[in-house]
Amino acid sequence: MKHLAKVKNKIGQYILVIFVTLTINFALPRLAPGDPLLYFFGETTINELTAEQKQEALHSLGLGGSLWEQYWTYLKGVFTLDFGTSIKYGVAVTEVLTERIPWTLLLVGTALILSLVIGVSAGAYSAWNRGKKRDLTILTGMLTLESIPGFWIGMMFLSIFAVQLGWFPTFGAVSMVQDGTTWGYIKDVVSHAILPVITITLATVGSNYLLTRSSMLESLGQDYMTVAEAKGIKKRALVFKHALRNALLPIYTHFTLSVGTLLGGAVVIETVYSYPGIGRLLYESVTARDFPMLQGVFLLVTMGVILANLIADLTYPLFDPRVRNRKEEKGEEITHA
Structure with missing residues (x-):
């Protein structure tokens, strides 16, 4: 029984580590300075966009809505291997990762x-x-x-x-x-x-x-x-x-x-x-x-x-x-x- 309890405890530890890791992975890019739309549109074009257009563009990239909505979308993507579309390459993230x-x-x-x-x-x-x-x-x-x-x-x-x-x-x-x-x-x-x-x-x-x-x-x-x-x-x-x-x-x-x-x-x-x-x-x-x-x-x-x-x-x-x-x-x- 003690051995089984230790195995369960070890599994629980790894589940906790994975959850914390997923949360940190979500937070790190958003803590970094810089606007992702600036690279996507360029400095000239982004100044001409309205607030609604910027929000629509963020939604298309999976970055729209509140942080909780983004976090929930991110967690669902992790378990379905859908990480969204790359801003730089314009294709699915999994496609680029598979090539690299x-x-x-x-x-x-x-x-x-x-x-x-x-x-x-x-x-x-x-x-x-x-x-x-x-x-x-x-x-x-x-x-x-x-x-x-x-x-x-x-x-x-x-x-x-x-x-x-x-x-x-x-x-x-x-x-x-x-x-x-x-x-x-x-x-x-x-x-x-x-x-x-x-x-x-x-x-x-x-x-x-x-x-x-x-x-x-x-x-x-x-x-x-x-x-x-x-x-x-x-x-x-x-x-x-x-x-x-x-x-x-x-x-x-x-x-x-x-x-x-x-x-x-x-x-x-x-x-x-x-x-x-x-x-x-x-x-x-x-x-x-x-x-x-x-x-x-x-x-x-x-x-x-x-x-x-x-x-x-x-x-x-x-x-x-x-x-x-x-x-x-x-x-x-x-x-x-």
């Missing part, structure tokens, strides 16, 4: 995986060689990367490799002119994604490295590592089967939360490279005061974060036997009761 999501998944998803693999590998290697020259060299390099803003890395790469050397495209996700073949399209997409992926990877690998190194050093100092080393277990097995395996718990948690921000994209990086992902869409929506689009993007990002936390809660016992054993013991107690 795959590009962000490709870009940021690839970068996060590379960052995780490189950061964990380098962190484990550095921790095993703690205090040695190779450890200090890697640590210095990672701390340097961690201190450099991602947008600066992007601007340098864009200036050197795209503009000066001409090795990569300067903007976008695909070229306007292609050879019409599938292989040519794939190469074109990859060539546009290389610089943004490398930029995001370099901007995030430092945190994965530092977390892995810290967790590994703590794991290496445990008694079971001393016993395993005394038994003559090979170095590779000590690092990967014992130390790293026990150090993966905080790394997994960090990675799961990073995945939660995946749909938000790297706003700054996508803006630097003019990459048509969710991050770039968020920037364009803010500058255009596109309330319907802002609500859709904010909702997408926050739901991604909540879903990532839920997945972390459900899968954490798979990585931590202590949590799994406690749950199994509680389950047995409930069965016997």
